[in-house]
């Protein structure tokens with residue numbers, strides 16, 4: 001059960017993610033969370049770093065897709081200009097939106113990785129459906145209100161993971 005909260009890779013932020021890591025794992029799609037993964041939750045538009053990251057994925061034949069539990073107007077506003085498919089109100093950690101993405105793109109689970117900042121939504125959802133799961137440290141510590149409750153539970157899950165020696169908060173993985 002606890003292992004459903006354990007990412008396959010834990011990194012400091014999206015800029016540290018190596019394309020070679022994804023390629024070596026046979027990944028052809030990266031499903032990205034937005035809030036506190038690509039930008040702080042209250043930043044409306046992608047910045048240069050995000051544009052470069054998305055371009056880099058595309059250049060390497062990895063399809064970037066945005067999925068977010070946030071509302072349609074936020075996600076649409078953010079995605080505009082990036083030229084990527086996006087799925088708002090995703091209800092992570094439920095499987096429904098991950099399934100929709102796999103179905104829409106007719107892509108095999110083993111070719112898909114996810115990137116997100118929350119154990120209770122991004123990691124749990126991704127592990128439940130069986131995708132390669134990458135956790136990034138949240139970009140900022142401020143959160144929208146409903147996330148604050150998740151963060152309290154998350155703190156407890158981190159403690160359990162640390163106690164088992166599975167992961168240490170702030171100690172990031174090598175990408176091999």
Ligand SMILES: [Mg+2]
Pocket residue numbers: 033034035036037116117118
């Ligand atoms: Mg997030």
